[in-house]
Amino acid sequence: xxxxxxxxxxxxxxxxxxxxxxxxxxxxxxxxxxxxxxxxxxxxxxxxxxxxxxxxxxxxxxxxxxxxxxxxxxxxxxxxxxxxxxxxxxxxxxxxxxxxxxxxxxxxxxxxxxxxxxxxxxxxxxxxxxxxxxxxxxxxxxxxxxxxxxxxxxxxxxxxxxxxxxxxxxxxxxxxxxxxxxxxxxxxxxxxxxxxxxxxxxxxxxxxxxxxxxxxxxxxxxxxxxxxxxxxxxxxxxxxxxxxxxxxxxxxxxxxxxxxxxxxxxxxxxxxxxxxxxxxxxxxxxxxxxxxxxxxxxxxxxxxxxxxxxxxxxxxxxxxxxxxxxxxxxxxxxxxxxxxxxxx
Amino acid sequence: xxxxxxxxxxxxxxxxxxxxxxxxxxxxxxxxxxxxxxxxxxxxxxxxxxxxxxxxxxxxxxxxxxxxxxxxxxxxxxxxxxxxxxxxxxxxxxxxxxxxxxxxxxxxxxxxxxxxxxxxxxxxxxxxxxxxxxxxxxxxxxxxxxxxxxxxxxxxxxxxxxxxxxxxxxxxxxxxxxxxxxxxxxxxxxxxxxxxxxxxxxxxxxxxxxxxxxxxxxxxxxxxxxxxxxxxxxxxxxxxxxxxxxxxxxxxxxxxxxxxxxxxxxxxxxxxxxxxxxxxxxxxxxxxx
Numbered sequence: 001x002x003x004x005x006x007x008x009x010x011x012x013x014x015x016x017x018x019x020x021x022x023x024x025x026x027x028x029x030x031x032x033x034x035x036x037x038x039x040x041x042x043x044x045x046x047x048x049x050x051x052x053x054x055x056x057x058x059x060x061x062x063x064x065x066x067x068x069x070x071x072x073x074x075x076x077x078x079x080x081x082x083x084x085x086x087x088x089x090x091x092x093x094x095x096x097x098x099x100x101x102x103x104x105x106x107x108x109x110x111x112x113x114x115x116x117x118x119x120x121x122x123x124x125x126x127x128x129x130x131x132x133x134x135x136x137x138x139x140x141x142x143x144x145x146x147x148x149x150x151x152x153x154x155x156x157x158x159x160x161x162x163x164x165x166x167x168x169x170x171x172x173x174x175x176x177x178x179x180x181x182x183x184x185x186x187x188x189x190x191x192x193x194x195x196x197x198x199x200x201x202x203x204x205x206x207x208x209x210x211x212x213x214x215x216x217x218x219x220x221x222x223x224x225x226x227x228x229x230x231x232x233x234x235x236x237x238x239x240x241x242x243x244x245x246x247x248x249x250x251x252x253x254x255x256x257x258x259x260x261x262x263x264x265x266x267x268x269x270x271x272x273x274x275x276x277x278x279x280x281x282x283x284x285x286x287x288x289x290x291x292x293x294x295x296x297x298x299x300x301x302x303x304x305x306x307x308x309x310x311x312x313x314x315x316x317x318x319x320x321x322x323x324x325x326x327x328x329x330x331x332x333x334x335x336x337x338x339x340x341x342x343x344x
Numbered sequence: 345x346x347x348x349x350x351x352x353x354x355x356x357x358x359x360x361x362x363x364x365x366x367x368x369x370x371x372x373x374x375x376x377x378x379x380x381x382x383x384x385x386x387x388x389x390x391x392x393x394x395x396x397x398x399x400x401x402x403x404x405x406x407x408x409x410x411x412x413x414x415x416x417x418x419x420x421x422x423x424x425x426x427x428x429x430x431x432x433x434x435x436x437x438x439x440x441x442x443x444x445x446x447x448x449x450x451x452x453x454x455x456x457x458x459x460x461x462x463x464x465x466x467x468x469x470x471x472x473x474x475x476x477x478x479x480x481x482x483x484x485x486x487x488x489x490x491x492x493x494x495x496x497x498x499x500x501x502x503x504x505x506x507x508x509x510x511x512x513x514x515x516x517x518x519x520x521x522x523x524x525x526x527x528x529x530x531x532x533x534x535x536x537x538x539x540x541x542x543x544x545x546x547x548x549x550x551x552x553x554x555x556x557x558x559x560x561x562x563x564x565x566x567x568x569x570x571x572x573x574x575x576x577x578x579x580x581x582x583x584x585x586x587x588x589x590x591x592x593x594x595x596x597x598x599x600x601x602x603x604x605x606x607x608x609x610x611x612x613x614x615x616x617x618x619x620x621x622x623x624x625x626x627x628x629x630x631x632x633x
Binding site for chain 2: 054057058059061079082083085086087089090091092093094095096097098099102106107109110111112113117124125127128129130138154156158159179182183185186187189190
């Protein structure tokens with residue numbers, strides 16, 4: 001859809017700094033974000049993600065450093081940047097008192113559509129996002145998922161070259177989250193560059209082609225999700241025992257035989273062991289069998305980004321993706337490529 | 345699962361279908377058109393939340409009736425000088441209505457700032473600021489939308505005043521001229537409130553500071569009493585107070601004694617207000633975090 005893709009990066013920042021009083025929210029960020037694809041910025045609450053994205057979207061002026069977005073300097077040519085980007089903020093960037101269609105017509109007219117053209121464009125977008133039935137309803141009566149979809153629709157009245165999505169799935173149900181993910185992937189297929197912030201490790205893993213991990217206003221790691229995971233070790237063994245009472249014993253056996261850290265999951269039967277050497281996985285399982293501990297399932301997988309975060313910062317990410325409240329089978333998890341087997 | 349996948353694929357197709365190509369990008373709307381669009385937004389808000397008209401309907405009626413009958417007997421007495429309280433009130437009505445008309449509209453301009461302060465705390469503010477439109481348009485548009493509110497309030501006050509016996513000698517032309525002048529002044533004064541709203545973190549703080557400015561502006565003026573009766577420093581303030589100048593010009597227009605000099609003075613005050621507080625508002629708006 002996009003004409004003449006260029007090799008020039010979408011975003012380049014050098015030593016970007018933003019302070020609020022004594023608090024340095026962004027403390028010298030260097031980033032190069034390629035055109036096309038999804039770039040994830042991952043970090044816990046208060047890491048500086050939103051501040052960074054707001055500087056790139058020309059809403060905040062950096063205190064130091066430089067940033068270029070789509071070839072324009074954020075301080076010198078903010079208007080040129082604004083004509084090429086769209087921003088979906090952390091809290092829905094919509095007028096809650098207006099109806100869905102009024103919001104889109106408002107944004108459409110501001111971007112230069114005539115009245116009738118803006119109404120047509122708004123109606124088309126509502127239709128495509130499955131919101132036609134709610135067109136005449138005030139946004140404050142929308143559910144979280146509907147708000148998010150309308151919010152993203154509001155960013156697409158004119159197709160942006162780059163879209164900033166600040167925590168697009170925070171606080172919405174898993175089904176809406178999957179819809180938002182699909183919408184984001186569709187945008188990328190259309191040639192738009194997506195910069196997405198998230199505190200959900202799973203989301204970064206699922207969506208991002210590359211990602212930067214941010215903590216206390218600094219980039220602590222950068223690369224593809226695979227590269228980041230490779231920094232942490234060769235993988236993890238996930239085991240579920242039959243009897244929760246035997247979990248503690250199993251944990252000790254696995255720690256001794258495999259020599260890695262053992263994480264006791266919220267599920268009282270589940271354990272995750274980080275592996276030093278993949279080849280010794282079978283030793284661990286054999287040891288469990290010898291001790292007479294029943295294993296319901298085991299799975300061998302890449303380390304999760306949660307483990308990556310732990311390894312990089314020395315502390316767990318403060319926000320955990322909540323898998324417990326998933327209402328339906330998550331197609332993303334099923335496609336994650338774990339080798340799963342049932343054993344005894 | 346497969347039904348879901350098919351559904352997702354078709355949703356993706358639909359969304360891709362509504363994305364525009366590069367060559368279908370319209371030129372972002374100009375300054376005037378963007379301001380009018382934001383003005384339209386303000387009107388939509390009135391449509392959805394008609395309660396917000398409370399301050400421009402009930403409040404003006406209250407002010408007009410209350411002020412006239414509380415002060416009418418006392419202050420009107422010195423004007424009529426007959427010792428008859430109903431004649432005193434009648435004399436005061438002729439004096440006070442143009443003043444209450446101006447005072448109420450001037451006080452309502454404060455709500456422009458409070459609405460803006462509320463707007464800023466919401467996500468939609470970031471969206472507006474990320475658009476490639478003329479940035480002051482959001483503020484100008486809000487002020488344009490407020491003209492509708494001011495007009496409603498003004499019509500109500502004049503109607504109540506008429507019922508209470510206000511008979512301006514300047515006739516309809518004089519009243520309309522006064523109305524127009526007051527709308528222009530209200531628009532210009534509103535920039536003070538946008539500045540306050542952008543400076544203050546909370547609506548309550550903005551309200552407090554606005555009231556602090558508003559009270560002397562409206563009370564230390566010629567609205568309720570002749571400044572000649574006030575002690576030196578207070579009188580000096582009342583005489584340079586822009587609100588006094590507006591009220592003076594409005595009284596003249598309504599009495600049919602149009603004086604180009606007083607209208608010019610008001611317009612100069614207007615220009616000065618916009619020249620100072622317009623750029624100041626925009627400076628803060630552009631740096632707002």
